[in-house]
Amino acid sequence: MKKKLLSVLLTTVLVTTMFTGCGNSKTSSDKTKAGGTVKTESTSDTKEGKKVNIYCWNDEFKSRYEAYAKDLAEKHGVEVNFVIVANENNAYQNNLDTALQAQESAAADDKVDLFLVEADYASKYTKSEYALDVVGDVGLTKEDLAGQYQYTKDIVTVDGVQKGTTWQATPGLFAYRRSIAKKVLGTDDPTQVQAALSDWSKFDGVATKMKDAGFKMLSGYDDSYRAFSNNVSKPWVDGTKIVVDDNIMNWVKQTKDYTDKGYNNKTTLWAPEWSADQGPDGKVFGFFYSTWGINFTLLGNSLSDAKGKQEVGNGIYGDYAVCEGPQAYYWGGTWLCAAKGSDNLPFIKDLMYRLTCDSKTMKQITLDTQDYTNNQAAMEEIAKSDYKSDFLGGQNHIALFAEAAKKIDMSNISDYDQGLNEAFQQSMHEYFEGNVDEKTALDNFYTSAMEKYPELTK
Incomplete structure (x- = not known):
């Protein structure tokens, strides 16, 4: 979180x-x-x-x-x-x-x-x-x-x-810029945008369209990580053995591809450049965010005047919307x-x-x-009401969160999630940046993981 x-x-x-x-x-x-x-x-x-x-x-x-x-x-x-x-x-x-x-x-x-x-x-x-x-x-x-x-x-x-x-x-969604969606996809309607992003193959196709139109699909290396890591088939550790799930490697493959093709801005999570990509001067189509991220982080980053009123006219307030995205996930x-x-x-x-x-x-x-x-019960009541978020252009995002929450699967969590997730992402940054090959990045991850957790094995 x-x-x-x-x-x-x-x-x-x-x-x-x-x-x-x-x-x-x-x-x-x-x-x-x-x-x-x-x-x-x-x-x-x-x-x-x-x-x-x-x-x-x-x-x-x-x-x-x-x-x-x-x-x-x-x-x-x-x-x-x-x-x-x-x-x-x-x-x-x-x-x-x-x-x-x-x-x-x-x-x-x-x-x-x-x-x-x-x-x-x-x-x-x-x-x-x-x-x-x-x-x-x-x-x-x-x-x-x-x-x-x-x-x-x-x-x-x-x-x-x-x-x-x-x-x-804390179910997650994909938050996207309405103005960019209109220019590239011809619509900012959440239902139609979701249809265009409903699986990873379609998501990659839209990434190509964004690049051709002068935009980035994602900001950086880590943006889609949670959508992949929350959908693994097994925990990080089996007994004492570290297990890198195939879906984690799917993130590696996608992110390397996006980096090499210019589909992202090569930022890292929480870096100033990443935050700036969410603001008025940003050229990034969207961000994977869970519930707290919409109102706690994205809204603040969208404003041109952080101390001004949170209303349309202040930066790009009102230009975001949300859809489910290619996979259900949670964050934090x-x-x-x-x-x-x-x-x-x-x-x-x-x-x-x-x-x-x-x-x-x-x-x-x-x-x-x-x-x-x-x-x-409280969330379902709001989901079925006429509730609207001004920040999201009048959308009732609670309705989408209510559906996403039902799909959260915690069966593969482990005691090592924080340390191994962070170590894996950090090691792969070197690969994405072209400083090491994939095998070396993986070896560096194992070394880092076993230094942090001496009881684990490769």
């Missing part, structure tokens, strides 16, 4: 203390059931600490808390501290690991209470002792969690125990994990319920932010 850290200029630990309140051990949480929303009182004999420490890598979750759940601090009589460490060079995980390892001996006010993880490394924590069972330990019920997309639960479930929960579902996501040793489980339970289970809250988050939230 998401690598959303790059939109937040946080390079050091930021501790923010806010919302001190005076409450008692009896708290209420909103529960939405068939027939309407009712208030239910949750009581606990557990003595709560006075400070809740939440570890994360940017301020996205902090903004969700402030907008939709800050009243819970007053109800529980706690202070909420956000410990934010930007995840450059693995800084976030390193800082979190240090804090969790010191959890048992830490003073009450210094303990980690809640920490956030991304899909690529979630299993590192859910398979450890540090993440608690959200049902057996925290107190959410199976009924509370029933409305969530199954894959979001599968990612953080170990031996039948769910050890995290999220407010997001942020999960909340309750830390073993926390003395604030009643607060954590209510916070998790409010932000990841309550359908009314989930629907409002989507309406307010265009984020795609983790409640099937």
Whole structure:
């Protein structure tokens, strides 16, 4: 996810203390059931600490808390501290690991209470002792969690125990420039554009047309990677052996071809040149983005005046649309994990319920932010409504996300996904740039992978 850290200029630990309140051990949480929303009182004999420490890598979750759940601090009589460490060079995980390892001996006010993880490394924590069972330990019920997309639960479930929960579902789509589609394809209609891009062979054919018309199909080497890596036939590791799936090699073949033929701009993910290709001066047809990318990254990059109003006339706001693209995929996501040793489980339970289970809250988050939230009923309701995104030229992109979410397959995830995906992409950059041949790039990948994970073999 998401690598959303790059939109937040946080390079050091930021501790923010806010919302001190005076409450008692009896708290209420909103529960939405068939027939309407009712208030239910949750009581606990557990003595709560006075400070809740939440570890994360940017301020996205902090903004969700402030907008939709800050009243819970007053109800529980706690202070909420956000410990934010930007995840450059693995800084976030390193800082979190240090804090969790010191959890048992830490003073009450210094303990980690809640920490956030991304899909690529979630299993590192859910398979450890540090993440608690959200049902057996925290107190959410199976009924509370029933409305969530199954894959979001599968990612953080170990031996039948769910050890995290999220407010997001992150299916991916292909975001394209309407103006370029009209010039090259003769239409910007999402249904017709999807027909032209419905499989990789057609996608390659459109890439040729884009080049002939003076445009680039994609910005750089990494753009289509997730659409291939999320559709592999087996995990990265079989026993201890590293397995490079055929579909990963299909990405290599396509990207080398696009690079040699001038179908891309030879950029890398998150580089300034990549971001610029999404803006007013960009000549790139489209970008693979999941839910958070549309409203969190692409919108910002589209503006000519970042501080100006988000409206038509500011850069290319309104010139993008989305379609499913050649393959279903997902990208990113942020999960909340309750830390073993926390003395604030009643607060954590209510916070998790409010932000990841309550359908009314989930629907409002989507309406307010265009984020795609983790409640099937709420998303289906918006998908069938007259909801429109001004940024996407009046399109109801939630309807497309709702269909894409049903196709997400998590059966081939592994504990090594983050490290091996990053190492593979980095090694292949040298091949795409013509500095090494494919065999050498693969050998360099294996070397890098086994240095990072000594237990693995080629």
